[in-house]
Amino acid sequence: MKTQLALNTDLSATVSDGKAPEWVELIPPGPNITDRDGRQWLLDEQAGMLGQSSFTGRSIDLPIDWEHATQHRATKGEDAPAAGWIKQLEIRGGALWGLVDWTPRASAQVINREYRFLSPVFDFDPDTTRIARPVSAGLTNKPNFLLTALNQETTENTPVKLSPALLAALGLPDTATEEQALAATTQLKATAQATNTEKANLEQFVPRADYNALETRATNAEQALATQKKTEHDKAVDALITSATQAGKITPATVEWA
Structure with a gap:
């Protein structure tokens, strides 16, 4: 999901009897919605906006702030006070409306036309542009300028260039x-x-020092065995030559040859 800030609504037109409007239009009727700067979204599953995954399941009111402070200031640890709280959502004629509990300060500003526009924030699917759920809304006075600025700030749709x-x-x-x-x-x-969690079979490994000692012992044993075999061989040959000389089978002159 990506988050978008857009779709400004003029609140001054809904002020009556000196009171800020209780119900405000958050998203205009779908299914195809075009913003002031040409961006388009899809709102063809309005019923889902009110479901467990979007609003009622959160068990928390949605904030209305000033100039989208929730997105721009709160994320940096700065103050982002609420101007009001969206307590309830309704679908009216395909549009999404919200019941607002205004703070006294924000209510007076709306009534006095100090702030005229309401710009909602919503999550949407970047592949289908389908609006998924409302996130918050912001009071603003310069919707066109604000939208341009938000276009520059909103980089979710720009492909990431990887190294x-x-x-x-x-x-x-x-x-x-x-x-x-x-x-x-x-x-x-x-x-x-x-790989890190695999247990090594210790029967297949031996400390290097022990391995070197075993290798030295094996080498020495091989050399000792070879020396012993040669000694026994020479001894047997000498015995045969001596016996043959004594039996007259070879002469003393041919002993070295034999």
Whole structure:
């Protein structure tokens, strides 16, 4: 889901009897909605806006602030006081309306036309542009200017340019998307974690010092065995030659040859 700030509504037209409006239109009728600057969204599943996943399931009122402070200031740890709270949502003629509990300050500003426009914030699917759920709303006076500024601030729809070196390290082509890079990174992380959690079979390993000692002992044993075999062989040959000489089978002159 991506978050968008747009679709300004003129509140001054709904002020009556010196009171700020209790019900305000948050999103105009769908299914196809075009904003002041040409952006378009899809609102063809209005009933879902009121469901457990969008509003009632949150068990919390949606804030109305000034100039979208919830998105711009609160995220930086700065003050973002509420101008009111959206207590209830309704679908009216395909449009989304909200019941507002205004703060005294905000109510007076709306009545006195100090703030005229209400700009809602909503989550939407970037692939289908389908609006999913309302997030908040902001009081503003310069909808066209604000929308232009928000277009510059809202970079969710701009494809992320990934580093070719990073993609190469992940074994991905230069055309790989951010989602593919994240998937490859997640897979590498899972593989590393699995490798680290595997228990080594100690029967297949031995300390290096012990290995070196065993290797030396084996080498010495092989040399000793070879020396012993040669000694026994020479002894047997000498015995045979001596016996043959004594039996007259060979002469003393041919002992070295034998």
